[in-house]
Each structure stands twice: as C-alpha cells, then as structure tokens.
Amino acid sequence: MDWGRLKFFLGEVFTNFTRNAAMQVTAIGTVAVTIVMLGAFLYVRDTVASVGNGLLSKIEIAVYLTDATTDAQSKTIAAKLAADPRIASVEYVPKRDGLRRLQEVVGKDFDTSLLTTNPLPNAFHVRVHRPDQVAVVAAHIDRFAGVAKTDYAADTVDKLLRVVDVLARIGLVMIGLLVFTAAIIIANTIRLTVFARRREIAIMQLVGATNMYIRMPFIAEGMLAGVLGAGLALGVLYIARLEVIPKLAQMLAFVPFQVNEGMLALECLAVGAAVGMISAWLSVGRYLRA
Amino acid sequence: MISLRGVSLTYANGVRALDDVDLEIAKGAFVFLVGHSGTGKSSLLKLLYREMTPSAGNVFVDGIRVDKLTRRKVAQLRRNIGVVFQDFKLLAHKTVWENVAFALQVTGARTKDVMRQVPRALDMVGLAHKSRMFPSELSGGEQQRCAIARALVNNPKLLLCDEPTGNLDPSNTTEIMELLQRINLKGTTVVVATHNQAVVDRMRRRVVRLEDGRILHDDERGFYFGGLGQTQVLSG
Numbered sequence: 001m002d003w004g005r006l007k008f009f010l011g012e013v014f015t016n017f018t019r020n021a022a023m024q025v026t027a028i029g030t031v032a033v034t035i036v037m038l039g040a041f042l043y044v045r046d047t048v049a050s051v052g053n054g055l056l057s058k059i060e061i062a063v064y065l066t067d068a069t070t071d072a073q074s075k076t077i078a079a080k081l082a083a084d085p086r087i088a089s090v091e092y093v094p095k096r097d098g099l100r101r102l103q104e105v106v107g108k109d110f111d112t113s114l115l116t117t118n119p120l121p122n123a124f125h126v127r128v129h130r131p132d133q134v135a136v137v138a139a140h141i142d143r144f145a146g147v148a149k150t151d152y153a154a155d156t157v158d159k160l161l162r163v164v165d166v167l168a169r170i171g172l173v174m175i176g177l178l179v180f181t182a183a184i185i186i187a188n189t190i191r192l193t194v195f196a197r198r199r200e201i202a203i204m205q206l207v208g209a210t211n212m213y214i215r216m217p218f219i220a221e222g223m224l225a226g227v228l229g230a231g232l233a234l235g236v237l238y239i240a241r242l243e244v245i246p247k248l249a250q251m252l253a254f255v256p257f258q259v260n261e262g263m264l265a266l267e268c269l270a271v272g273a274a275v276g277m278i279s280a281w282l283s284v285g286r287y288l289r290a
Numbered sequence: 291m292i293s294l295r296g297v298s299l300t301y302a303n304g305v306r307a308l309d310d311v312d313l314e315i316a317k318g319a320f321v322f323l324v325g326h327s328g329t330g331k332s333s334l335l336k337l338l339y340r341e342m343t344p345s346a347g348n349v350f351v352d353g354i355r356v357d358k359l360t361r362r363k364v365a366q367l368r369r370n371i372g373v374v375f376q377d378f379k380l381l382a383h384k385t386v387w388e389n390v391a392f393a394l395q396v397t398g399a400r401t402k403d404v405m406r407q408v409p410r411a412l413d414m415v416g417l418a419h420k421s422r423m424f425p426s427e428l429s430g431g432e433q434q435r436c437a438i439a440r441a442l443v444n445n446p447k448l449l450l451c452d453e454p455t456g457n458l459d460p461s462n463t464t465e466i467m468e469l470l471q472r473i474n475l476k477g478t479t480v481v482v483a484t485h486n487q488a489v490v491d492r493m494r495r496r497v498v499r500l501e502d503g504r505i506l507h508d509d510e511r512g513f514y515f516g517g518l519g520q521t522q523v524l525s526g
Contacts, residue, residue: 004401015383203379206339207444208368209396211361 013220014197018096018194027189031229031275032236034182035268039173039237042267045167046259052164055156056131061138062151063124071145072166074122077144081126084140086133091125106218132161137280187279190222201287211288219280226276230269237268291317291448291479292338297347299333299503307333308344309503315481317447320474322490323483324514325500331483334500335450338481339371340364352447369397371442372449372478376456378433380425380440386412389423390440397444411439413468431462438469442478449473451482457491463489487514 017024063081065074074092081090084141093101098120103110134157138150194201204214241261292315299308307330314394315321323331336342337349340356349356352370359367380389394404395465412418415435425433434454441449451470455463467489474480484490490497490513497512507516 002401004404005395005398008395019383060479199379200381203381203392204396205365206366206368206373206379207393207440210365213396213398 002059009217009220010219013224016193016197017221017224018215020196023189023192024221027186027222027225027276028229028232028234029249030182030185030189031272032232034178034275035230035233035272036236037269038175038178038234039264039268040240042171042264043237043241043259046264048167049164050259052160053131056134056160057127059127059131059134059153059157061126061128061134061141063126063141064148064151065123065146066148069122073146075260077124077146081124081141084137086128086130086137088127088129093123093125095120095122131157132134175271179271179278182275183279183282186222186225186275187283189225190218190280191283193221193282194218194284198287214288215281215284218284219277222276222278222280223273224276226272226274227269228272229276230272233272234265234268291315291319291352292481293348293350294334294337295348295350297337297349298329298342299337299342300345306503308337310347311505313498313501313505313508315479318474318477318479320471320480320495321482321495322495322512323481323495323500324485324487324490324497324512325506326485329500330503331500332452335373335452335481335483338448338450339368339373365397368441368443370446370448371443372438372444372446374434374437374441374449374451374454378425378434378437378457380436382425385422385424386417386428386436386439389425389436390443393440393443407443407445414442414473415439424506429462430458433466434458434462434466435469438466438473442473446478448481451480451484453484454482455484455486460488467493490514 063077065077070159078090078092081087095118099118102120126137126141128134134152135154138152141147142150201214292313292321294311294313297308297311297313298306300306311330311334311419313334323334325331333342337344338351338356340359343357347357351367354367356367381392382391388406391404391408396405399407409418409421412421415438417435417439420428420432425436428436434457438449438454449470454508458466463486470480470482471493494506494511494513496510497514498508499514499516500506509516
C-alpha cells in the first residue's frame with residue numbers, strides 16, 4: 001500500500017470538500033430532507049408488511065376428508081402433504097378433536113352433547129411457508145383422492161397480499177422518484193464545484209490524468225455528501241422515532257412494531273451514497289466530454 | 291519526433307487555421323514557430339498534444355499517429371509531452387512543490403517516484419529553494435519556471451511552449467529562453483511558438499513561419515522574418 005498516494009487522494013477530496021463548503025451544505029441538506037421522507041415511508045411500509053405477514057403466517061388451510069376416505073388413503077394424503085416443500089406444518093384433526101375445538105370456539109351456548117352424530121369430517125390443518133402460496137397449495141390439495149374440500153380465509157389472504165404488494169410497489173416508485181429528484185439537485189451542486197475546479201481539471205487532462213482518475217475525487221466527494229446527508233436524516237428519524245413510536249404503540253396496541261431498524265438505516269445510507277455518486281458521475285462526465 | 295502530413299484544420303465557424311501543412315521536426319531539435327496572432331501557431335501545438343484533431347491529414351508524434359488515438363491513449367500520450375503556456379496555469383492554492391508533484395500524482399505515480407522526480411525538476415529550473423512558496427509569492431519568471439518544472443517532471447521527450455515569454459519582461463524572457471536551451475541540450479525536443487522577434491533573431495535556431503495557415507518559410511538558423519534578418523523587418 002502506497003500511503004503517500006492515499007494521503008494525496010484523501011487530501012484532494014478533503015480540501016475540495018471544505019473549499020466548497022457552502023455548496024456541500026446544499027447537497028447534504030437535499031439528501032437529508034429526501035431521506036427523512038424516504039425513511040419515514042419505509043418505516044410505515046415495513047410496519048404494515050410485518051403486520052400483514054404476521055397475520056398471514058397464521059392462516060391455515062383446512063383439508064376436509066370425505067366420510068368414505070379410508071385410513072390408507074388418509075395416510076397417503078398425510079405423506080404427500082409432509083413431502084411438499086411449500087408446506088410448513090401439517091396437523092391431523094380427527095372428527096372428535098374437531099368437535100371439541102368447535103366447542104371451545106363457540107362456548108357454552110352451543111351444547112354439542114345434544115348431537116346424536118358428529119357432523120364434522122376428519123381433517124388436516126395445513127400451514128404454508130409463504131402466504132402467497134396459500135391459494136396454489138389449497139387448489140393442489142383439492143385434487144387429492146379422498147379430499148372433500150379445502151377451505152381457507154381466501155378474502156383475508158387476498159386483501160393482505162394486495163396491500164403488502166401495493167406498498168412494496170409504491171415504495172420502489174418513491175425511492176426512484178426521490179433518488180431522481182435528489183440526484184438532479186445534487187448534480188447541479190456538483191456541477192458548480194466542477195466549474196470552480198475547471199483549472200485543476202484542465203491541468204489534470206494536460207498532464208495525462210485519465211478521465212477515471214479525474215472523476216474519482218468528485219465521486220468520493222458526492223458519496224461523502226450523500227452519506228453525511230443520510231446520517232443527518234437518520235439522526236432526525238431517530239429522534240422522531242423516540243417521540244412518536246411509543247405514542248403510536250399505545251394507540252395501536254394490536255400492531256406489532258417489529259421493524260428491522262438496522263436494515264432500514266443501511267438502506268437509507270446506501271440510497272444517500274448512491275445518490276451522491278450517481279450525480280457526481282453525471283456532472284463530471286458532462287464536463288469531461290465537452 | 292514530429293511529422294505533419296497534409297494537415298488542414300478548419301474550425302466549426304469555417305475559419306481555416308491550417309491549410310495543407312507538411313512539417314518534419316527531428317528528435318532533439320529546437321524549433322521556433324512564428325507568425326502573427328491567429329496564424330495557426332497555437333492550433334498546430336494543440337494538434338500535437340491532441341487538444342484538437344485535424345480536419346484532414348495525419349499527425350505523428352514519436353511514431354504514434356496522434357489524430358487516431360482513443361481517449362485513454364491520449365492520457366498516455368500527454369505523459370510524454372510537456373506543455374507550457376503564456377499564463378503559466380499554476381494552481382494558486384498549491385505550493386511550488388505541490389504544483390509540480392500534482393502532474394505526477396494525478397497520473398497515479400508512486401510516492402517514491404514523486405519524491406525522486408520533483409526535486410530533480412525543481413533543481414533543473416532553479417526553484418528548489420522556493421518549493422514551499424505559493425505562486426502568488428513568486429515573480430512572473432519564477433512562476434513560468436515552476437510551470438516548466440511541472441512540464442518536465444514526467445521526463446517528456448517533447449516540450450511544447452505556447453508564447454512562454456508573452457507575460458514576461460526582457461530579463462525574465464532571457465532567463466526562460468536560456469532554461470529552454472539547457473533543457474534542449476539534455477536531449478528534449480523543444481518547440482516554441484512566439485511572436486517575440488528579438489528572442490528569435492538573437493537565438494538563431496530553426497524558424498518555421500506560418501501565415502494564413504500555411505508555412506511561409508522554414509530556415510535552419512533563421513530569423514523571425516526570414517533568411518535575411520533585420521533587412522526584412524524594414525520591408526516586411
């Protein structure tokens with residue numbers, strides 16, 4: 001490792017960064033505002049997704065067997081279900097257990113001892129790994145010999161899946177739009193710093209620096225501005241979280257606030273760095289080609 | 291070292307800067323390029339370090355066809371060509387040492403080489419004792435010597451000077467021209483574009499005179515206005 005070379009590079013980045021401090025503040029501020037909005041949205045998205053997934057993971061497919069189904073058939077079905085990689089768990093519920101569970105759910109108002117025969121069929125209760133596979137797996141099981149019908153909370157699954165999906169899409173579009181807007185503003189800022197340094201660039205080109213080498217300090221600078229902006233935004237978000245989330249959690253007691261905050265912070269930092277780098281690349285590139 | 295074959299250069303606005311120029315310059319030569327402003331001297335130099343490309347013809351520098359180079363190769367070419375300008379083009383916020391080192395550092399040179407070559411270049415131009423000063427603390431002649439040190443620090447085979455003494459008084463001018471001669475004696479090919487008649491007539495080196503984009507005359511040990519020297523001044 002050639003420390004002198006690294007020192008020169010970092011020195012160039014640092015002096016240029018501080019020399020254009022006012023413009024860098026603009027860039028950092030733009031990134032910060034963008035990422036505060038982005039971070040808040042991502043928090044909501046992740047919360048909704050975790051609620052949705054929490055509910056979905058509890059969805060069961062009830063597989064009812066016909067009364068004529070033999071023990072052998074029922075064993076075959078059990079084996080097939082156990083072998084399916086999409087299925088997380090299988091539970092056999094014979095008809096008397098089914099009746100007892102029903103009794104537990106409906107309570108004392110419904111006296112099952114009045115029934116002369118048990119009207120419930122034998123059944124399997126199946127849980128799948130991925131909520132979006134509920135419908136497919138249910139339809140698949142429906143065709144097994146000895147299965148009367150399958151049942152699950154179709155409406156709930158569909159709605160939840162749709163909500164989670166829509167939010168994910170909106171999230172992507174939002175990230176795209178915010179990155180685009182921020183990149184334009186930052187590209188303009190960096191264009192000014194490029195212009196302020198046109199003498200250096202001219203000399204670099206004259207003495208045979210490659211375009212890649214000329215670009216690098218600007219890109220490092222853009223990245224620095226982006227990461228600093230993102231850091232600032234994360235600070236703001238953190239304070240907001242301390243203030244807002246406990247109150248929300250109180251109001252919405254049933255909502256599990258289980259967001260992977262470390263991941264979220266990394267996402268924000270990555271977006272900030274990417275915005276800075278992309279805009280630097282663009283604004284220097286335009287200058288080098290001219 | 292330099293070979294121009296049928297080179298023409300037309301600007302986007304239709305002005306013809308060079309018109310079918312043929313020129314050969316040998317390795318180790320010292321050549322003055324003279325003529326009025328706007329006769330294509332600077333343009334000719336720019337063709338050599340690939341700041342411009344010709345509209346027609348071929349440009350060779352050290353056996354390389356310069357007008358055909360890719361962008362990446364241009365950077366490589368320029369490490370073998372030093373260029374000096376009338377306005378020095380020094381970086382005001384860097385010291386003499388840093389200005390010279392900059393030329394090496396931005397090409398990714400190793401620190402070891404920077405530490406070895408910068409003092410050598412500063413010694414060559416006699417600025418070693420002022421290496422910690424900023425350009426604003428130097429005289430015009432010293433600033434130009436700093437610029438020359440920067441041009442030389444890569445050990446180029448070719449040194450191009452575009453009006454190197456245009457901003458200097460006569461004593462500084464003499465100093466710079468003597469420096470250029472010394473550099474030439476060490477084997478570097480030197481091409482100087484100038485309209486300083488006194489310098490050209492005193493030094494009696496090869497003189498190539500451009501007028502309206504064509505070579506008007508080309509004399510070994512020549513004068514600014516041609517073979518007969520001062521007498522031409524009166525009639526020219």
